[in-house]
Amino acid sequence: MNRKIKLSAAIAALALAGAGSILVGCSTPGGKGAAATPKSALVERGGAELWAENCGHCHNSRSLDSLSDAQWEVAAMHMRVRANLTAQEHDKILAFLKSAN
Amino acid sequence: MKSRKSIVAVSLLAAATMGMAQEQADKEVVTIPKEQYQKLLDEHRMLVEEMKEMKAFKAKFEESRAKALTQQADTDQALDQLTKDTRDAKALAKEALPGTSKLLLTGYGTAGFNSQERGGDRKFYATFNPLLVWKLSDKLLFEGEFEAQLEGGGTSLALEMAQLSYVANDYVTIGAGKFLNPMNYFVERQHMAWVNKLPDKPLAVYDGLLPETQVGMQVRGGVPVGSTKFGYALYAANASALNVDTGTFAPEELGTTTFDNFDNVGRHIAVGGRIGFLPFPELEVGYGFQFSDVAPPQNGDTVNAFLQSVDLSYVRDSATLKGVVNFKAQWAWSHIGGFVYDPGAAIGGPFVFDNSRSGGYVQVAYRPSRVEGPVLKNFEPVFRYDMLNQAKTPTGVDETRYTLGLNYWLGPMSVVKAAYVFDQQNGPNADRRNTVELQFATGF
Numbered sequence: 001m002n003r004k005i006k007l008s009a010a011i012a013a014l015a016l017a018g019a020g021s022i023l024v025g026c027s028t029p030g031g032k033g034a035a036a037t038p039k040s041a042l043v044e045r046g047g048a049e050l051w052a053e054n055c056g057h058c059h060n061s062r063s064l065d066s067l068s069d070a071q072w073e074v075a076a077m078h079m080r081v082r083a084n085l086t087a088q089e090h091d092k093i094l095a096f097l098k099s100a101n
Numbered sequence: 102m103k104s105r106k107s108i109v110a111v112s113l114l115a116a117a118t119m120g121m122a123q124e125q126a127d128k129e130v131v132t133i134p135k136e137q138y139q140k141l142l143d144e145h146r147m148l149v150e151e152m153k154e155m156k157a158f159k160a161k162f163e164e165s166r167a168k169a170l171t172q173q174a175d176t177d178q179a180l181d182q183l184t185k186d187t188r189d190a191k192a193l194a195k196e197a198l199p200g201t202s203k204l205l206l207t208g209y210g211t212a213g214f215n216s217q218e219r220g221g222d223r224k225f226y227a228t229f230n231p232l233l234v235w236k237l238s239d240k241l242l243f244e245g246e247f248e249a250q251l252e253g254g255g256t257s258l259a260l261e262m263a264q265l266s267y268v269a270n271d272y273v274t275i276g277a278g279k280f281l282n283p284m285n286y287f288v289e290r291q292h293m294a295w296v297n298k299l300p301d302k303p304l305a306v307y308d309g310l311l312p313e314t315q316v317g318m319q320v321r322g323g324v325p326v327g328s329t330k331f332g333y334a335l336y337a338a339n340a341s342a343l344n345v346d347t348g349t350f351a352p353e354e355l356g357t358t359t360f361d362n363f364d365n366v367g368r369h370i371a372v373g374g375r376i377g378f379l380p381f382p383e384l385e386v387g388y389g390f391q392f393s394d395v396a397p398p399q400n401g402d403t404v405n406a407f408l409q410s411v412d413l414s415y416v417r418d419s420a421t422l423k424g425v426v427n428f429k430a431q432w433a434w435s436h437i438g439g440f441v442y443d444p445g446a447a448i449g450g451p452f453v454f455d456n457s458r459s460g461g462y463v464q465v466a467y468r469p470s471r472v473e474g475p476v477l478k479n480f481e482p483v484f485r486y487d488m489l490n491q492a493k494t495p496t497g498v499d500e501t502r503y504t505l506g507l508n509y510w511l512g513p514m515s516v517v518k519a520a521y522v523f524d525q526q527n528g529p530n531a532d533r534r535n536t537v538e539l540q541f542a543t544g545f
Contacts, residue, residue, distance in 0.1 A: 053383070056425075057290075058414075059295070059296040059544075060513040063513055067205075073203070073236060074203055074234050074236045074242075077236050077242050078242065078244060081242060082290075084323035084332030084334070085323055086272070087270075088271075088325075
């Protein structure tokens with residue numbers, strides 16, 4: 001049983017580590033690559049749609065005027081980390097939040 | 102034949118005669134009286150003068166029109182500049198407000214009341230979770246959260262989170278510190294009181310089979326793949342400690358682990374992660390795992406601990422249903438390797454077992470947010486089924502609950518919740534405690 005568990009865990013860890021390595025290898029250094037991000041129907045949505053979809057997955061969305069532009073910058077980065085947003089999703093959502101504020 | 106020649110000759114003669122007559126008419130001179138000629142000449146001169154005046158007027162008109170257009174352009178430019186200046190001034194004013202630099206104070210708080218049957222808890226309570234988020238640069242983010250709650254005769258204060266994150270590139274963020282457990286979907290995305298649809302938290306996935314926080318390092322990010330998206334997290338953290346002491350732990354806790362092992366008793370490192378997949382925006386499915394060796398504080402015996410979790414989230418804003426359907430489900434498995442508990446027979450041992458437990462929840466909520474009217478759209482009925490299965494151990498208890506809840510949203514982040522929990526338990530120390538739960542929760 002122990003061997004089975006260790007083997008399963010090792011395979012899962014290796015799979016995730018491998019995926020991580022591939023991602024590191026194929027991503028653009030410096031995090032400026034919104035344009036270099038692979039095209040996707042998901043990320044080709046507008047900022048308003050991405051905002052509604054990504055926020056709505058977990059919670060109600062804040063009122064747009066509840067935070068200043070500077071605060072939205074912080075909140076968007078916080079959610080980028082917490083909700084695994086891509087760079088392009090983050091940029092589009094933030095642009096929408098600032099334009100609507 | 103002769104008559105044909107005569108016809109052609111006559112036709113030619115007629116044509117020649119007509120051409121000569123036309124030429125005569127073109128060269129004809131018309132004679133008019135001198136007075137009439139003078140009148141026509143005067144009229145011609147007058148027309149020329151009028152034409153000159155009209156040309157002059159037209160030139161002046163064009164000039165003034167051009168001037169007006171230039172002035173309009175200047176006015177438009179000035180208005181644009183004014184608008185821009187106003188916007189800049191507003192932005193400056195916003196920036197000048199306290200807490201609007203790169204620091205965001207957010208979080209949530211609750212106030213509530215629980216009443217359990219059969220001599221259980223009956224009390225009011227309050228909690229406060231301030232979260233400080235500090236954007237140090239475009240790549241660096243710090244998140245710190247405290248959890249303050251009333252406990253016994255005082256207030257307990259716990260460090261819920263203290264993490265520094267570095268955005269390495271578009272797809273990779275590296276974090277270190279104390280962070281919410283990435284392999285546990287409910288903890289990371291749903292446990293906040295204003296997000297959680299019910300006053301209490303589901304069995305097994307919270308305060309049960311899976312850790313709530315980790316102290317260690319993680320790598321995470323999101324990756325679009327075609328029309329879909331993946332989210333991933335991989336971490337290394339302090340391992341849990343095995344609970345074996347019959348003097349400290351209740352019988353049903355033997356063979357479980359203490360997740361808050363900040364001293365890292367046993368010196369083991371846990372490795373875990375989660376991968377989430379979004380085939381379309383409304384749906385996310387995920388798989389999480391954690392593996393480590395664990396040891397009790399008192400000795401160096403080691404067994405392995407393997408935790409797994411699958412989760413599903415579906416949220417759809419439906420015009421047909423006139424509202425938002427929110428479906429969540431998560432199931433967790435915990436396996437702790439075989440160990441000899443209570444070898445001194447303090448509570449009737451020794452017990453030898455490997456601890457395999459499982460549990461999770463299924464929850465559905467519906468909010469008729471598209472219904473007309475100011476009141477009905479704010480209600481949200483909720484149903485949850487959750488269970489914890491640990492009766493396979495000699496001391497464990499199975500628990501199953503059905504919860505009916507009704508929420509009323511006062512705003513996007515403020516909600517009043519009411520729920521009734523139907524509780525069933527099986528096992529050596531089983532009990533049944535239905536509960537009435539009321540809670541006000543707000544995010545800020």
